[in-house]
Amino acid sequence: MQLMKRILEARSAYFFILPAYFFFVVFTLLPLLQGLQFSFYDVKLTSRTWVGLDNFIGLYQDPVFWKALTNTVVLVVGIVPAAMAISLFIAVIVYPLGRGLQTFFRMAFYMPIVASGVALSLVWLWILNPTYGLLNYVLGLLGAGPVAWLGTPNMALLTVDMVVITMIVGQPVILYIAALGGIPRDLYESAMIDGAGAWRQFRSITLPLLKPTTLFVLVTQTIGVFQVFVVIHLMTGGGPAHGTQTIVYRMYQTGFDFFNFGTASALGVVLILLVSVVAWAQFKWLGQETEY
Amino acid sequence: MAMHYRKAMALLLMVLLVCTACGANTNDGNGSGTSPGGAASGGESDELPEVEITYWTDPRFKLIEGMEEQTPNNGDFEKWQAEQFMAQYPHVKIDVQVVTFEDMPKKVPASIAAGTQPDILRDYLGRTSQYAYQGVLENLEESVSEEELADYHQDYLDMYTIDGHLHALPAYAWTATMMLNREMWAERDALDLLPTREDPYWTIEEFDTAIRAVAEPGKVFPYAVHISNSQSDNGILELFWGFGAKLYADGDYSKIALNSPEGAAAMEYLVQLNKDGLLPPSISTTGPTDINNLIWSGQVGAYVDTLYAKTKLADARAEGKTLGEPELLFVSHPSAAGVTSGVPVGPTGYAVFKQDDDYKREWVVKFVEFLNSTEYQEMYAINAGQFPVKKSAGVPLSDDPDFVVMQQLIEERGLEDMGLTSPKYAEVRELLYPEVQAALLGMKTPEQALADYEKAANRVLAQ
Numbered sequence: 001m002q003l004m005k006r007i008l009e010a011r012s013a014y015f016f017i018l019p020a021y022f023f024f025v026v027f028t029l030l031p032l033l034q035g036l037q038f039s040f041y042d043v044k045l046t047s048r049t050w051v052g053l054d055n056f057i058g059l060y061q062d063p064v065f066w067k068a069l070t071n072t073v074v075l076v077v078g079i080v081p082a083a084m085a086i087s088l089f090i091a092v093i094v095y096p097l098g099r100g101l102q103t104f105f106r107m108a109f110y111m112p113i114v115a116s117g118v119a120l121s122l123v124w125l126w127i128l129n130p131t132y133g134l135l136n137y138v139l140g141l142l143g144a145g146p147v148a149w150l151g152t153p154n155m156a157l158l159t160v161d162m163v164v165i166t167m168i169v170g171q172p173v174i175l176y177i178a179a180l181g182g183i184p185r186d187l188y189e190s191a192m193i194d195g196a197g198a199w200r201q202f203r204s205i206t207l208p209l210l211k212p213t214t215l216f217v218l219v220t221q222t223i224g225v226f227q228v229f230v231v232i233h234l235m236t237g238g239g240p241a242h243g244t245q246t247i248v249y250r251m252y253q254t255g256f257d258f259f260n261f262g263t264a265s266a267l268g269v270v271l272i273l274l275v276s277v278v279a280w281a282q283f284k285w286l287g288q289e290t291e292y
Numbered sequence: 293m294a295m296h297y298r299k300a301m302a303l304l305l306m307v308l309l310v311c312t313a314c315g316a317n318t319n320d321g322n323g324s325g326t327s328p329g330g331a332a333s334g335g336e337s338d339e340l341p342e343v344e345i346t347y348w349t350d351p352r353f354k355l356i357e358g359m360e361e362q363t364p365n366n367g368d369f370e371k372w373q374a375e376q377f378m379a380q381y382p383h384v385k386i387d388v389q390v391v392t393f394e395d396m397p398k399k400v401p402a403s404i405a406a407g408t409q410p411d412i413l414r415d416y417l418g419r420t421s422q423y424a425y426q427g428v429l430e431n432l433e434e435s436v437s438e439e440e441l442a443d444y445h446q447d448y449l450d451m452y453t454i455d456g457h458l459h460a461l462p463a464y465a466w467t468a469t470m471m472l473n474r475e476m477w478a479e480r481d482a483l484d485l486l487p488t489r490e491d492p493y494w495t496i497e498e499f500d501t502a503i504r505a506v507a508e509p510g511k512v513f514p515y516a517v518h519i520s521n522s523q524s525d526n527g528i529l530e531l532f533w534g535f536g537a538k539l540y541a542d543g544d545y546s547k548i549a550l551n552s553p554e555g556a557a558a559m560e561y562l563v564q565l566n567k568d569g570l571l572p573p574s575i576s577t578t579g580p581t582d583i584n585n586l587i588w589s590g591q592v593g594a595y596v597d598t599l600y601a602k603t604k605l606a607d608a609r610a611e612g613k614t615l616g617e618p619e620l621l622f623v624s625h626p627s628a629a630g631v632t633s634g635v636p637v638g639p640t641g642y643a644v645f646k647q648d649d650d651y652k653r654e655w656v657v658k659f660v661e662f663l664n665s666t667e668y669q670e671m672y673a674i675n676a677g678q679f680p681v682k683k684s685a686g687v688p689l690s691d692d693p694d695f696v697v698m699q700q701l702i703e704e705r706g707l708e709d710m711g712l713t714s715p716k717y718a719e720v721r722e723l724l725y726p727e728v729q730a731a732l733l734g735m736k737t738p739e740q741a742l743a744d745y746e747k748a749a750n751r752v753l754a755q
Contacts, residue, residue: 042598045404086571107745115363131586148512162344237521240576241730256398257522258752259422261405 038265046139055266091176108172117230153243179213216285301476338384346410420643424459430644431457432560435657460641464678466598474621476593494624513572514593526636527596533633545714551746576729589615599677622694634706
């Protein structure tokens with residue numbers, strides 16, 4: 001009753017979020033629930049049979065799943081902190097520049113976000129080609145290489161790390177630059193009067209006051225990297241020898257190569273649980289003393 | 293007066309309305325009206341109810357001989373074919389979509405799951421057979437006339453018959469064998485190391501000597517095999533067959549037979565070639581297009597391919613993507629002593645997805661028969677190096693010496709079984725290449741890789 005009353009009171013607000021909420025329910029929530037349901041079924045293209053926990057047991061027994069899980073975690077751990085550190089570094093350098101230069105760099109770093117991931121991956125494939133790629137050509141001029149950038153599991157995973165970082169730093173750069181503009185200048189002036197150096201100012205003023213932005217960037221980047229797909233699909237196909245296999249790519253393969261939509265849904269459930277736990281931990285860790 | 297006039301007009305309109313409704317009722321599209329077979333072009337077709345057909349096709353043809361300007365891209369030829377049909381039957385509207393070979397295994401299942409599948413799909417037997425097992429295809433023996441079916445080579449019809457039903461209409465087939473860039477051996481005065489079209493057979497030892505004769509560390513990698521994904525898996529399978537190993541034993545699709553001493557010998561040989569620098573770097577992730585480019589630039593000399601490679605080479609020449617003058621020679625895949633391995637056949641066919649409307653089904657099948665006419669069978673053969681499946685097409689490439697070699701290989705060595713119509717073909721073929729990659733990268737011994745493949749594949753086959 002109390003709830004209904006509150007909803008009625010805020011009915012105009014609910015009216016305004018209705019379109020977005022409608023699309024969220026139809027295109028996110030319902031498919032998510034159906035995915036959860038499918039994870040307990042053997043789902044073929046035109047039929048389904050209840051199998052209980054068999055899909056999850058199958059995953060537990062599948063060495064490729066464990067490889068995909070490990071790689072996914074390695075990608076998140078490798079990419080997210082690096083991307084955040086790089087974007088913060090770029091933001092701190094770009095922020096003091098004049099308006100024109102700042103705009104230029106903002107645009108330059110944001111460009112990969114606007115460009116299609118497919119186009120970027122194909123360009124990277126050409127750059128990394130072992131025989132006629134640009135990178136090995138440059139290395140050749142320096143008397144080094146050639147390097148099989150995608151030829152071995154470890155190197156391929158490292159290369160994927162690097163490529164994904166170049167694609168995702170743009171957004172945090174923009175966010176950090178905006179957040180830096182929101183820090184009151186008088187805090188720095190007071191610190192300078194107290195004799196604080198640049199590093200101390202950064203550590204004691206900039207970093208703490210960027211915490212809300214850092215939390216947002218951390219959570220969104222983590223979720224994004226958990227779901228990296230295009231780069232893997234186009235550049236490595238999860239190989240070589242499952243060296244760049246990830247949960248999302250395995251989910252795609254299981255569904256659309258093996259037509260095993262039940263197991264693919266089970267992989268989706270595992271991914272959701274994993275992302276949820278990590279996001280919850282991040283909120284717990286960084287969100288406690290954050291003011292928005 | 294005016295009142296009477298209005299009443300008369302209203303009555304006349306009612307009569308016209310009833311007449312129009314009755315007229316429409318004679319063409320209500322329930323199959324009881326005019327049949328496609330009875331329709332002709334022009335005015336009669338105009339009176340038939342409209343039919344909209346969606347046709348998805350693989351990107352097989354471009355730069356068709358004599359139609360080069362009309363067909364510069366994949367899909368242009370198929371659209372042209374559809375236009376010919378629509379000109380003949382103006383009430384038929386055909387939407388042609390080209391799906392890349394990479395997307396084909398994903399887009400079609402996704403469309404089936406979403407209920408948005410096309411009416412007609414031209415695709416590889418290994419994939420259409422999987423859709424047949426899912427029960428989403430028409431049984432064409434019920435719709436295609438006996439007269440039409442009598443024109444097909446029975447072997448192909450048998451290949452396309454699953455559980456007693458013709459799940460698709462075969463269109464054409466490739467066969468693949470060892471393709472050599474003869475120029476590389478000619479430049480090094482080593483042509484005597486290669487087999488000839490007159491005697492296309494050779495042993496693994498002879499092959500080994502030939503590829504080592506043209507190898508240049510870091511520059512020329514004389515042999516390539518495609519293992520970056522499951523596509524073109526016939527290449528790696530031909531190596532296994534060359535050593536006497538079989539994917540399945542005697543058509544028994546319940547278990548894998550590749551994990552054998554012969555299979556291990558093949559894998560060990562491949563690993564050794566890689567260690568010796570005879571395979572391109574990053575071979576584990578090098579796709580067919582890159583391998584082709586290496587051949588066109590004289591960096592790879594031997595690779596299993598189909599006659600379609602000649603078309604690809606011609607296209608590459610036209611686009612200035614060749615170095616030197618690559619000259620292709622097709623010979624038998626080398627075999628170990630005492631082994632006479634055959635060749636794979638990869639047929640492509642027209643599958644028709646289940647139709648609710650009898651009338652539409654008739655027109656869909658009529659269009660499929662049109663696409664498989666004798667005239668087009670000849671064009672398929674000439675423009676993509678494919679073997680016709682209809683008797684009336686004869687042997688369109690009989691003056692092509694490479695075609696003659698392939699025909700000879702089929703006749704003398706027979707066909708190998710890739711398990712194209714196995715119910716688990718799609719899944720099993722995804723399991724081999726990662727294990728070959730693991731062996732090449734030294735992550736597993738050849739024996740371990742084969743054992744792991746057998747274990748994973750048998751688990752899938754047992755489901």
